[in-house]
Amino acid sequence: MIAPAIVFLLLVMVYPLFDIFRLSLFEFAGLRAQTATFVGLKNFGSLLQDRIYWISMKNTLIFVLGSVVFHALVGGIFALILNQHWPNIWLRNVVRGLLILPWLFSLAAAGLIWALFLNPLGPLNYLFVASGLVENPINFLGERDTALWSLIAVNVWKAYPFYMIMILGGLQTIPPDLYAAAQVDGAGRWQRFSYITLPLMRPVLVATTAIDFITTFGVFDLVRTLTEGGPARSTITLGYYAWRVGFLDVDFGYGAAISVSMLLVMSTAMWLYLHLGREEIYG
Amino acid sequence: MVNELASFGRKVRLPGLVTAVLLAIGLLIVLFPIMWMVFASMRPVSETFGTPPAWIPREISFEAYETIFFDPRQQRYQVNTYVIALSTAFLSVGLGSVAAYGFSRFKIRGGRSILLGILALQMVPGVSIIIPFYNMARWAGIWDTYLAMILANTAFALAISIWLLKGYVDSIPIDLEEAAMVDGCSRFQAFYKIVLPLLAPGLVGTATFAFLYGWNDFVFATILRDGHELMPMTVAIGNFFTSHSRDWNSIMALNTMATLPLIAVFVLLQRWVIKGMTAGAVK
Numbered sequence: 333m334i335a336p337a338i339v340f341l342l343l344v345m346v347y348p349l350f351d352i353f354r355l356s357l358f359e360f361a362g363l364r365a366q367t368a369t370f371v372g373l374k375n376f377g378s379l380l381q382d383r384i385y386w387i388s389m390k391n392t393l394i395f396v397l398g399s400v401v402f403h404a405l406v407g408g409i410f411a412l413i414l415n416q417h418w419p420n421i422w423l424r425n426v427v428r429g430l431l432i433l434p435w436l437f438s439l440a441a442a443g444l445i446w447a448l449f450l451n452p453l454g455p456l457n458y459l460f461v462a463s464g465l466v467e468n469p470i471n472f473l474g475e476r477d478t479a480l481w482s483l484i485a486v487n488v489w490k491a492y493p494f495y496m497i498m499i500l501g502g503l504q505t506i507p508p509d510l511y512a513a514a515q516v517d518g519a520g521r522w523q524r525f526s527y528i529t530l531p532l533m534r535p536v537l538v539a540t541t542a543i544d545f546i547t548t549f550g551v552f553d554l555v556r557t558l559t560e561g562g563p564a565r566s567t568i569t570l571g572y573y574a575w576r577v578g579f580l581d582v583d584f585g586y587g588a589a590i591s592v593s594m595l596l597v598m599s600t601a602m603w604l605y606l607h608l609g610r611e612e613i614y615g
Numbered sequence: 616m617v618n619e620l621a622s623f624g625r626k627v628r629l630p631g632l633v634t635a636v637l638l639a640i641g642l643l644i645v646l647f648p649i650m651w652m653v654f655a656s657m658r659p660v661s662e663t664f665g666t667p668p669a670w671i672p673r674e675i676s677f678e679a680y681e682t683i684f685f686d687p688r689q690q691r692y693q694v695n696t697y698v699i700a701l702s703t704a705f706l707s708v709g710l711g712s713v714a715a716y717g718f719s720r721f722k723i724r725g726g727r728s729i730l731l732g733i734l735a736l737q738m739v740p741g742v743s744i745i746i747p748f749y750n751m752a753r754w755a756g757i758w759d760t761y762l763a764m765i766l767a768n769t770a771f772a773l774a775i776s777i778w779l780l781k782g783y784v785d786s787i788p789i790d791l792e793e794a795a796m797v798d799g800c801s802r803f804q805a806f807y808k809i810v811l812p813l814l815a816p817g818l819v820g821t822a823t824f825a826f827l828y829g830w831n832d833f834v835f836a837t838i839l840r841d842g843h844e845l846m847p848m849t850v851a852i853g854n855f856f857t858s859h860s861r862d863w864n865s866i867m868a869l870n871t872m873a874t875l876p877l878i879a880v881f882v883l884l885q886r887w888v889i890k891g892m893t894a895g896a897v898k
């Protein structure tokens with residue numbers, strides 16, 4: 333019974349995964365596979381000396397870390413607020429629904445909304461200038477210093493609800509008695525949070541962070557939609573670079589090498605993260 | 616669920632002033648860009664970019680929506696998105712439910728490892744295997760067809776579908792099927808007549824996930840098709856800003872139409888989707 337799904341996954345997921353490793357060892361003189369020559373690890377050697385590649389790596393890591401930290405922070409705060417005792421449960425559910433809204437937007441759609449919101453002629457710049465915070469409107473997506481953090485802001489807005497829902501789900505599994513008992517023993521609000529809530533939430537946080545790390549690491553949509561890697565390569569990410577090399581420069585071998593390096597970096601990071609996480613949980 | 620929340624043990628007197636202010640600011644930041652999108656879709660561009668911006672629209676018109684529904688090209692974008700998302704949902708749930716039943720009910724040699732392998736596939740960033748996907752689609756002669764995009768999206772949606780559905784099948788007592796089989800049902804009839812109806816909520820929740828996946832896909836629709844014929848909404852939206860187009864009015868109408876159906880689906884199925892999300896992480 334599992335055969336159809338397994339065969340499907342083998343063909344459409346496992347085979348391409350092997351193929352990307354194979355392709356990374358070839359040099360292509362065009363789109364046709366016949367013109368490929370085996371070059372061993374040459375593509376990876378080129379990677380090491382490729383400045384744009386390392387800029388992409390740096391941008392990707394900043395994007396991932398910035399996104400994950402702020403997702404957890406914003407999602408966590410909202411989850412804690414939603415988890416408090418609300419006088420009106422209906423109101424609480426409406427607020428929860430409204431707070432989930434951004435999660436339903438595709439990254440392209442979310443990007444475009446923010447392109448309008450952050451526009452030099454947009455509402456945010458108007459408020460900034462009118463309040464005297466800045467003298468001239470900031471072209472958030474068009475300046476080197478602000479472009480990458482603008483993308484992070486969009487991604488935080490779009491994906492914090494994921495953390496919020498996960499953490500809220502986790503919070504609701506904590507037995508209320510624990511808090512009551514701690515309170516009897518004289519634990520304050522902060523102590524209850526750091527000695528009960530945080531440790532018990534650790535598995536949920538570890539899992540959620542892992543999933544979020546994976547989804548943000550491959551970021552492509554936002555870069556393609558908003559900045560195309562610019563200005564001055566300040567927003568180029570590994571996913572975008574792999575696509576550009578593969579499909580605009582039509583260099584499949586080198587594009588495959590970038591992709592393989594992505595898979596290696598990601599699986600190493602995941603392994604370290606889950607390994608260290610386990611030590612902390614059970615060690 | 617309502618009761619669980621109401622009885623949650625921390626006796627914080629309503630959200631409290633600080634919390635309320637925090638929540639209000641949060642809601643404003645979360646909802647304002649969405650509101651601005653809807654406004655922009657209903658008024659001339661000059662009003663969206665006025666100084667100061669018109670915080671409340673003065674001239675409301677639904678012309679942009681008329682264009683979206685009656686212009687053949689704009690219609691295509693929407694039809695394409697629906698076709699891709701619905702097919703992805705059907706295919707993922709179809710293959711996934713049968714496989715989940717197999718994993719849950721039969722002792723499969725190495726079943727646990729296969730399941731973990733499927734989970735690992737979930738970690739592959741889509742953008743890292745676009746080059747093999749492109750080659751395979753070309754080779755199979757399905758490049759620039761719906762089928763190519765549907766298969767690529769299903770590959771990613773199927774893994775999570777199997778995991779979610781297995782959880783649901785596990786929760787259905789096996790006694791029911793055994794009783795039915797004692798009464799002369801075949802294994803297939805037992806699955807079809809007993810398990811499938813009980814599985815309905817799980818199927819709906821999982822299908823919603825796969826639907827979201829296909830609906831919001833951007834990267835596969837970028838590399839597996841060409842031209843406007845099969846372009847989904849995400850790509851049309853994603854091409855707008857970087858092509859320096861200025862027609863914010865129509866694109867925001869399209870952006871609204873790209874998200875409104877998801878909001879409708881989510882409001883209807885909220886409970887199941889949230890259950891699916893949190894169940895996936897806790898396991």
